[in-house]
Amino acid sequence: MSEAAGRLRVLADPGVAVSIARFHLRPLRRLAQAAGSAGLALDVTEVAPCGSTVHVRPPRLTDAPAWRRARLRNREAIEPFWVSTGRGWGSQHTDRAWAEHWLTARWGARLGTLLSVVIEVDGRFAGQCELRVEEHDRRGEAGIWVDAGLAEPGTALVAGRLVLAHAFGPLGLVRVAAPVSVQNERAARFAARLGFVREGTMAGYLTVGGQRRDHDLWATTVDSWRL
Template identity: 35%
Template sequence: MGPLTTGAGIVVLRPIKLRDAPSWSRLRRDDEDYLRPWEPSGEGGWLSRHGPTSWFSVYGNLRSAAHKGLMMPFAIELNGQFCGQITVGNIVRGQLSSGWIGYWVAREVSGRGVATAALALGVDHAFSAGKLHRLEATVRPANLASQSVLRNVGFREEGLLRRYLHVDGDWRDHKLVALLADEFPDSAVARLVRSGRATW
């Protein structure tokens, strides 16, 4: 999906691939101190959970959930290079028709509009091809950069989830933000382009 052009370059989303293992592992391991404060805790140490062979399990779980219609996992590319991930997960159909959206980008591309462009692309895919009605995201109150990304794409704050997720060694509060498919007259990408933060 895409491309969208930001100050950093051309941003696209594409399906995750098995061959993403070296890039995924390098970025996750190099950026431990940048990513760990915001991500749910896992078993074992960060380095052991993000070695090149760990990707095969992550990839398999994501693809299996995708085949069941429960997730939409994508790689984020900047100028043709893997630089992060975005996932629509916990997809529920029927009367709820909702899911959550989460993302991460490498430290080297943060603050350059890449996450914002990727999020807009992911939102539009979830609402158009995914036919969802509602998307939610959660973010720690201290994560000002991610809150800015979410606001720039149009997410609204709906409340505070107390001690919601175990992150970085403790149960942490998270803000709940959400977006409905009918809140834009056209698309999240079009809104981003009108704001001047990206171009087609």
């Protein structure tokens, strides 16, 4: 039997035809879901123990200047542990870069795959938190950064707890993980204070700061969160 004839024989199977049709229609189905869904969103305020007001909200297109200033100001603390892109730090923080990030956040929110929020402290842009969601498995992976100049005692913890409360509450997740570079001691301490537990080390997990580095896997579950 020739290759063409063999291919036609396989395609003639109704089950195969349906599977192929579903595969090619998946992007259209996602578009329809995005158009008809409010998506993932979080907009909540809480007062930290230090007295500062912490506001967690969706990103806005107009956040670009404040985001750029904060990221450039905190470069030494962020860049060594940030996923490498091959571009300079300045070129990663243009208005266009923020617009792309904003669009990705909106799209991910509508698809139910990404919860992206801006952290404000007393009305000032102070950082970001992202939660990538695997809805079918009810789990997520989180990442956070906070401007050192606005990270008053407890403000980052308040922001992190607000996101986790939303993840284990309205979103219905049962597990949230966070990869932390083994060199990032500050982030490890933060994860532990937030209730995450170190589960092990993932060799060469990500390229950060221009180098392939090991990352510790930190995680917490809904049952631990409720204790």
